[in-house]
Amino acid sequence: xxxxxxxxxxxxxxxxxxxxxxxxxxxxxxxxxxxxxxxxxxxxxxxxxxxxxxxxxxxxxxxxxxxxxxxxxxxxxxxxxxxxxxxxxxxxxxxxxxxxxxxxxxxxxxxxxxxxxxxxxxxxxxxxxxxxxxxxxxxxxxxxxxxxxxxxxxxxxxxxxxxxxxxxxxxxxxxxxxxxxxxxxxxxxxxxxxxxxxxxxxxxxxxxxxxxxxxxxxxxxx
Amino acid sequence: xxxxxxxxxxxxxxxxxxxxxxxxxxxxxxxxxxxxxxxxxxxxxxxxxxxxxxxxxxxxxxxxxxxxxxxxxxxxxxxxxxxxxxxxxxxxxxxxxxxxxxxxxxxxxxxxxxxxxxxxxxxxxxxxxxxxxxxxxxxxxxxxxxxxxxxxxxxxxxxxxxxxxxxxxxxxxxxxxxxxxxxxxxxxxxxxxxxxxxxxxxxxxxxxxxx
Numbered sequence: 001x002x003x004x005x006x007x008x009x010x011x012x013x014x015x016x017x018x019x020x021x022x023x024x025x026x027x028x029x030x031x032x033x034x035x036x037x038x039x040x041x042x043x044x045x046x047x048x049x050x051x052x053x054x055x056x057x058x059x060x061x062x063x064x065x066x067x068x069x070x071x072x073x074x075x076x077x078x079x080x081x082x083x084x085x086x087x088x089x090x091x092x093x094x095x096x097x098x099x100x101x102x103x104x105x106x107x108x109x110x111x112x113x114x115x116x117x118x119x120x121x122x123x124x125x126x127x128x129x130x131x132x133x134x135x136x137x138x139x140x141x142x143x144x145x146x147x148x149x150x151x152x153x154x155x156x157x158x159x160x161x162x163x164x165x166x167x168x169x170x171x172x173x174x175x176x177x178x179x180x181x182x183x184x185x186x187x188x189x190x191x192x193x194x195x196x197x198x199x200x201x202x203x204x205x206x207x208x209x210x211x212x213x214x215x216x217x218x219x220x221x222x
Numbered sequence: 223x224x225x226x227x228x229x230x231x232x233x234x235x236x237x238x239x240x241x242x243x244x245x246x247x248x249x250x251x252x253x254x255x256x257x258x259x260x261x262x263x264x265x266x267x268x269x270x271x272x273x274x275x276x277x278x279x280x281x282x283x284x285x286x287x288x289x290x291x292x293x294x295x296x297x298x299x300x301x302x303x304x305x306x307x308x309x310x311x312x313x314x315x316x317x318x319x320x321x322x323x324x325x326x327x328x329x330x331x332x333x334x335x336x337x338x339x340x341x342x343x344x345x346x347x348x349x350x351x352x353x354x355x356x357x358x359x360x361x362x363x364x365x366x367x368x369x370x371x372x373x374x375x376x377x378x379x380x381x382x383x384x385x386x387x388x389x390x391x392x393x394x395x396x397x398x399x400x401x402x403x404x405x406x407x408x409x410x411x412x413x414x415x416x417x418x419x420x421x422x423x424x425x426x427x428x429x430x431x432x433x
Contacts, residue, residue, distance in 0.1 A: 027271040027308075028294035029287060053308075080349040081294070091347050100348050103270065104312030104355030111309045123358040124316065127389040129340070130350065172305060173272050174288040179307045206307075222287045 004166040004215045005195060009039035012189045012216040016045045016154050019072075023110070023155040023181040024052040024062060028081075031174030032061050033158040035191045035218030040156070046070045051110070051152055053103065053177055055079035055087035066090050075150070077103035101150075102130060107180055109150035114183025114211070119148045155185030158218075159207070162192035166212030167205040175206065182211045191218035223426070224417035225369075225398040233258040235324065235366055235396045239265055243321045246270065246356055249293045251366050252324040266302070268320060270311050270352040275303030292352070315352065316359035323360040325353060327367045327395075329382040332408035332429040334392040336365070337384035350387075357388035369397035369426060376428035378402070378409065399423045400431075407432060 006012050013036055016022065022040075026032030041064050048071050055074050056062030065071050066086040074096055079087050090096040101109065102124045112120055121144035125131045135146040157178045160171035168190060170178060182188045188211055195217045226234070228251055236258035239245060246268045247253050256276070259265050267276040269291040276291055277298035285296045314320055329337040336357060340348035357363055370376055378395065394412070395402045400423045401412040410432045414423060424431050 028290050028292075030271070030290050031288065078349045078351040080347050088347065092345060098347060100350055102350050102354040103308070103352040104316060107308035107312050122316065124354045126358070127386065128354065129385045130354065170305075172286055172289040173269070173291075175305055175307050176271050177308050180309050 003164045004209065004212055005164050006214045006216050009035050009191065009216045009218060010042065012036060012191075012214045013039045013043050015187060016040060016043060018045050019047040020045060020153040021049040021051060023152040023185055024050060025155070025157045025176065025178035025181050026061070027053050027173070027176040029222050030172070031158050031170070031176050031178050032222070033156045033191045034061055034222065035220065036156040036189060036216070037061050037064065041065060041068055041070070047072045049073040049075065051075045051150065053077055053106065054081055055084055057081050057083035063087070066096065069095070071096055073097040073099065075099040075101060075106075077101055077106050100130065105147055106150070107177065109147055110177070110180050110184045113149035113151035114180060117149060119146055121146055150184070152181075152185040153187060155181040155188040157182050157188060157190045159190050159192045161194040161196055161200065162190055162212075162215045163196045163198065163200045163209070164215075165199065166190070166209030166215055167200045168192070168207040168212065169200065169204050170206055179207045182207045187213045189213060190215045192216070193219055193221060223399060223422050224415065226415045229254060229258070231366055231396050231398055234401065235364060236260065238364070239263070239322060241265070244268060244274070244319065246315070246320055246323040246360065248323070248325040248353070250326050252326055253293055255324055255366070268311070268314060269297070270315070272306050272308065272311050273297070273299070273303060274306070274314070275300045277303070312352070312355050315355045318359050318361065320360045322362045322364060323356040324364045324366055325356065327365045327377065328384050329377050329379055330365055330392050330395055330404075331379050331382045332404070334390040334404040335382050336363070336387045336392050337382040338387050340385040342384060353387050357391040362393045363391050365392055365395045367395070367397055369399040369423070374426070376426060379428040399426070402431065405432070
């Protein structure tokens with residue numbers, strides 16, 4: 001029998017080890033797995049590489065991991081948002097490494113990892129500082145940059161609903177990076193606002209359960 | 223010199239967005255353009271975080287905290303809206319499916335080079351977001367910005383000094399003093415903001431403008 005439901009958020013994040021690369025879904029305040037991040041802070045793993053679009057704001061979410069000194073490196077497209085005080089503090093003190101990736105390239109590198117591809121050529125960033133040191137190629141007279149797949153050890157995902165098979169659907173703009181990150185991590189952990197008693201309607205499934213390792217209920221909406 | 227307000231620059235740009243266009247608006251001043259599109263035009267705004275068909279701010283009490291735009295502002299859907307994930311969103315951009323992107327800029331060069339993601343200050347963390355993806359994929363890149371920096375130095379230049387976002391990507395620039403096209407021969411004047419002379423505008427521009 002397949003049953004990916006676990007008792008609670010703490011049980012879900014227990015396998016995360018020191019030094020892990022952890023993808024965290026979300027954009028702005030939408031689709032961030034706040035419950036799982038709080039559980040990860042309590043769990044205590046450190047030296048983490050965080051892969052996410054932003055680097056947290058205020059005291060919540062990724063900001064809490066930065067505040068508690070758990071983050072060694074951030075890979076993201078847009079670390080500087082109003083209220084991203086903990087990222088800025090750690091960055092200025094050189095306590096955290098930063099790798100800036102254009103947002104579409106970030107999404108596609110994650111997709112490549114989840115889809116078994118060895119990378120891709122993109123026109124994004126060609127001729128800019130973010131392409132320095134990377135292989136380039138002219139295709140039909142246009143310059144492209146080679147980008148490598150970006151996998152992770154874990155992904156923390158927020159879904160609107162999940163069933164026991166790990167099938168997921170999302171809500172509004174809380175979808176964002178969540179489905180693609182669910183594919184790219186070796187161990188994908190989901191917090192779902194609702195955990196269904198029965199199976200999800202197959203037509204409604206956005207992320208098929210094969211990509212998901214565990215599901216915990218977290219009913220709070222930001 | 224007589225400078226247009228930010229809203230008036232946005233209003234001027236909005237006149238150039240045709241009925242039926244698919245448009246991405248950047249954070250800040252570009253976002254204001256949506257308020258000024260003339261009556262009777264149906265324009266679909268795309269927000270990079272996964273919504274095509276961005277509606278106005280929600281009425282009091284109707285806000286959905288997980289329905290936001292790229293500025294993290296609360297928005298709504300409209301008839302015809304669609305939600306999607308990030309790979310699809312950036313496929314729309316790079317794949318040439320959008321018609322126009324409106325972005326802010328630190329600097330624009332006469333060859334269409336754009337700098338809008340990083341300064342020369344290493345203590346200030348850079349933040350690229352979706353700008354590099356938009357400029358390589360969207361056929362018309364409209365820049366909306368003040369004509370000069372706060373210290374009076376020009377933002378329209380022969381060559382950008384800040385790190386580039388994209389090479390030769392800008393179509394047109396809308397400022398508080400003028401509308402300029404980027405052509406194979408450099409900046410070309412489309413129109414002056416009311417009350418300004420060509421010489422005035424040329425004097426605060428760091429590259430030659432063809433009249």
